[in-house]
Amino acid sequence: MNITKNLKYFFILPALLSVLAILAIAMWGLRPGIDLAGGSMLQVTYQPTAQVDASVRPPVEQVRAVVEQLNFGEVRIQPVGENGYIFNQRDLSNEEKNQLVAVLTGFGPVHEDQYSSVGPVLGAELLRKGLISLGLVIICIILFIAFAFRHVSKPVASWKYGVVAIVTLLHDILVPAGLFAFLGFYEDARIDSLFIVALLTILGISINDTIVVFDRIRENLRLNMQHSKTEAFDVVVGKSIKQTLARSINTSLTVIIMLAALYFVGPVATKDFALTLIVGMVAGTYSSIFLASPLLVAWDKWSRRNA
Amino acid sequence: MFKLRYSAVLVLIVAAAIGVFVWMTNKPDSRFAFKLGLDLSGGSHLVYNADTSKIPAGETADAMNALQIVIERRVNAFGVGEPVVQTEQAGALGNGAYRLIVELPGITDVNEAVAMIGQTPTLEFKLAQKGEATTDTGATVPIETYVDTGLTGKYLTNAALQFGNGSGSLQTQPTILVTFNSEGTKLFGEITSQNVGRELGIFLDGRLLSAPVIQERIDNGQALISGNFTAQSAKDLVTNLNLGALPVPITLASTESIGATLGDQAVHAGVFAGLLGFLILSIFMIVWYRVPGVVAVVSLVIYCVIMLAIFKLIPVVLTAAGIAAFILSVGLAVDANVLIAERMKEEMAAGASTQDAIGHGFSRAWSAIRDSNIAHIIAAVILFWFGTSIIKGFALVFGLGVIISMLSAIVISRTFMLALGINTHSRLGRFFMRSGIK
Numbered sequence: 001m002n003i004t005k006n007l008k009y010f011f012i013l014p015a016l017l018s019v020l021a022i023l024a025i026a027m028w029g030l031r032p033g034i035d036l037a038g039g040s041m042l043q044v045t046y047q048p049t050a051q052v053d054a055s056v057r058p059p060v061e062q063v064r065a066v067v068e069q070l071n072f073g074e075v076r077i078q079p080v081g082e083n084g085y086i087f088n089q090r091d092l093s094n095e096e097k098n099q100l101v102a103v104l105t106g107f108g109p110v111h112e113d114q115y116s117s118v119g120p121v122l123g124a125e126l127l128r129k130g131l132i133s134l135g136l137v138i139i140c141i142i143l144f145i146a147f148a149f150r151h152v153s154k155p156v157a158s159w160k161y162g163v164v165a166i167v168t169l170l171h172d173i174l175v176p177a178g179l180f181a182f183l184g185f186y187e188d189a190r191i192d193s194l195f196i197v198a199l200l201t202i203l204g205i206s207i208n209d210t211i212v213v214f215d216r217i218r219e220n221l222r223l224n225m226q227h228s229k230t231e232a233f234d235v236v237v238g239k240s241i242k243q244t245l246a247r248s249i250n251t252s253l254t255v256i257i258m259l260a261a262l263y264f265v266g267p268v269a270t271k272d273f274a275l276t277l278i279v280g281m282v283a284g285t286y287s288s289i290f291l292a293s294p295l296l297v298a299w300d301k302w303s304r305r306n307a
Numbered sequence: 308m309f310k311l312r313y314s315a316v317l318v319l320i321v322a323a324a325i326g327v328f329v330w331m332t333n334k335p336d337s338r339f340a341f342k343l344g345l346d347l348s349g350g351s352h353l354v355y356n357a358d359t360s361k362i363p364a365g366e367t368a369d370a371m372n373a374l375q376i377v378i379e380r381r382v383n384a385f386g387v388g389e390p391v392v393q394t395e396q397a398g399a400l401g402n403g404a405y406r407l408i409v410e411l412p413g414i415t416d417v418n419e420a421v422a423m424i425g426q427t428p429t430l431e432f433k434l435a436q437k438g439e440a441t442t443d444t445g446a447t448v449p450i451e452t453y454v455d456t457g458l459t460g461k462y463l464t465n466a467a468l469q470f471g472n473g474s475g476s477l478q479t480q481p482t483i484l485v486t487f488n489s490e491g492t493k494l495f496g497e498i499t500s501q502n503v504g505r506e507l508g509i510f511l512d513g514r515l516l517s518a519p520v521i522q523e524r525i526d527n528g529q530a531l532i533s534g535n536f537t538a539q540s541a542k543d544l545v546t547n548l549n550l551g552a553l554p555v556p557i558t559l560a561s562t563e564s565i566g567a568t569l570g571d572q573a574v575h576a577g578v579f580a581g582l583l584g585f586l587i588l589s590i591f592m593i594v595w596y597r598v599p600g601v602v603a604v605v606s607l608v609i610y611c612v613i614m615l616a617i618f619k620l621i622p623v624v625l626t627a628a629g630i631a632a633f634i635l636s637v638g639l640a641v642d643a644n645v646l647i648a649e650r651m652k653e654e655m656a657a658g659a660s661t662q663d664a665i666g667h668g669f670s671r672a673w674s675a676i677r678d679s680n681i682a683h684i685i686a687a688v689i690l691f692w693f694g695t696s697i698i699k700g701f702a703l704v705f706g707l708g709v710i711i712s713m714l715s716a717i718v719i720s721r722t723f724m725l726a727l728g729i730n731t732h733s734r735l736g737r738f739f740m741r742s743g744i745k
Contacts, residue, residue: 043569091561094417094421094559094562097417098418111566111568112415112564112566113565113566113568113569114563114564114565114566114569115562115563115564116562116563116564117561118561119356119560119561121356121560122354122560122561129693130693132693133689133690133692133693137685137686137689140685140689141682141685144678144681144682144685148678148681193698194697194698194701197628197690197697197698197701200686200690200693201686201690201705203686204682204683204685204686204687205679205682205683205686207679207682208642208679208682211678211679211682212646212675212679215674215675215678216675219671219674243653246649247645247646247649250595250645250649251645251646253591254588254638254639254641254642254645255635255639255642256638257584257587257591257638258584258585258588258634258635258637259584259634259638261580261583261584261587262580262631262634264580265579265580266576266577266579266630266631266634267572267573267574267576267577267580267631268573268576269346269628270627270628270630270631273628273631274631277635
């Protein structure tokens with residue numbers, strides 16, 4: 001693979017995806033769920049009775065009509081399963097929640113599957129903690145990469161590996177974040193604390209592939225030094241990518257197989273989480289091959305030209 | 308060679324023993340059954356804000372401990388299995404506010420849970436003080452205000468329901484006899500001796516119940532409270548007072564309750580996803596990597612068995628996020644095997660013998676495995692520290708998985724690879740050790 005020749009083409013896809021993701025986030029924003037913004041969620045199932053064995057769920061318009069009389073502000077009503085509804089609204093006091101259940105019981109016996117209510121202060125705190133953690137993980141990883149590659153200073157300084165790794169990681173979390181901005185707009189998907197966990201996890205694991213390639217560059221540079229061989233940096237990088245291509249793809253594939261199982265047949269609670277991770281992993285695999293190493297080469301060329 | 312095969316068999320026997328342990332302790336009544344979080348087993352999770360503004364600075368921790376003990380006593384009085392009551396301070400990243408967290412497994416009705424924690428009966432004794440207030444028209448009118456005496460429900464040892472003891476209409480009215488502890492008795496004695504003739508207001512939750520006039524010094528540490536009690540309200544109050552007045556006022560900040568059905572579905576879906584993923588992953592590994600693939604799958608099984616045993620022994624409370632972390636960790640655990648298998652193939656292509664290829668495959672893949680696992684651990688530690696209970700569950704399983712998977716990939720896979728002793732000088736041997744579609 002000739003990195004030098006194809007350098008600019010490699011950047012097209014990740015650059016395009018990043019721009020699209022930023023646009024999506026700027027246009028639609030990410031919609032925080034109740035655990036981050038405060039609010040409440042009630043999930044109920046209408047119990048089938050002996051007389052009616054088909055759907056016992058009242059039509060959504062009727063439900064909306066009675067719920068609106070309670071004046072809880074904006075209430076989002078989503079049908080779930082065969083006989084269930086999920087209600088999302090501002091955080092409710094215990095009495096208000098009892099009123100809500102009471103009007104729903106008016107249509108027939110309901111079973112309360114789950115209920116949660118989070119005050120705004122608690123949500124804001126969780127959001128702040130999440131953002132700080134994201135920053136912290138990024139800083140720790142840049143420091144760690146710079147440390148791990150400290151002996152590799154020629155021809156590219158070790159801290160540059162760290163910076164390039166971070167640019168790659170930012171791309172990897174921008175893509176799923178952009179997807180959720182899009183899903184938020186089209187399907188009213190919300191981000192919750194598990195979304196932040198997913199982003200943090202992507203930072204931790206999509207760095208793998210980047211490390212595998214960098215590790216090979218590090219080894220090839222050392223081998224060249226031992227054998228007093230001079231090879232252009234871009235040639236070394238191209239060789240390293242080629243040598244590690246199969247394992248970069250396979251290590252991600254094994255993770256994606258497990259995540260796909262989690263997404264398709266796993267618990268409802270972790271579906272969005274699995275989707276975020278899958279998108280992040282795919283972006284991560286691509287970026288470690290086609291973004292991280294070409295970026296190192298480009299940086300090297302740029303600093304040579306300006307030296 | 309003999310020694311290697313001996314250790315390989317030993318590893319298998321130990322793994323089988325751990326597997327039997329995991330299998331045998333699966334009954335719900337076993338001491339080592341999996342501990343499921345509230346989101347999987349059903350129950351309520353309540354977070355209260357504690358108002359510590361009136362507590363002197365140095366005594367907040369003590370007051371929070373006292374609060375925890377009182378709440379534990381109340382919850383236990385209702386016989387909930389394995390309730391969790393803990394206090395936390397919204398640490399370095401929060402505003403420093405204190406919180407009380409109550410988890411009630413099996414209680415899926417928030418109303419019931421909130422009732423169990425109970426209202427905060429704060430009992431206060433305040434002295435009446437005559438004062439003057441200026442009305443809108445400028446005239447002054449005499450009013451009564453109440454000043455704190457420092458005597459509160461904190462000093463109670465016991466409350467009892469009594470009927471009668473008075474005259475006239477009081478004959479049939481329920482009254483409550485409270486007994487103070489020694490400190491309270493002393494305080495009550497001082498207040499009554501110094502303020503004979505004044506009214507002592509008795510407040511419950513800030514509401515004036517009655518304001519009897521102090522006739523004389525009371526040294527026996529008992530006070531009779533009358534008010535417009537019904538038999539039921541008096542009985543409830545006695546119960547709440549006996550269970551302990553809360554040393555710190557609390558307000559409900561968040562509630563969460565999940566029915567057992569939903570949790571059950573999540574457990575089944577999680578187990579199914581894990582098994583399905585594992586099956587597809589095994590097929591992929593064996594088809595692509597052949598013998599090293601089989602070894603990877605065997606060591607992955609051992610990895611899973613060890614993880615499950617650890618979940619039982621620590622014990623780790625499993626949540627939906629924790630199960631997701633475990634499923635994810637299986638995909639990550641096999642990564643080291645992929646790196647090693649690819650490296651062995653390279654070494655063989657460069658002409659190394661089987662033993663050398665395996666040895667170099669492991670040692671030269673190590674730096675990449677080490678570095679990526681350190682990155683995982685960084686993420687896990689920060690997640691754990693960031694965490695609310697959901698995230699902590701994820702981070703703990705994730706972090707444990709990273710550490711155990713390094714062990715299983717490096718130690719266990721290596722032992723098996725060497726013990727198999729495949730001769731790469733034969734055509735069949737070379738086929739078994741290679742990978743991919745070639």
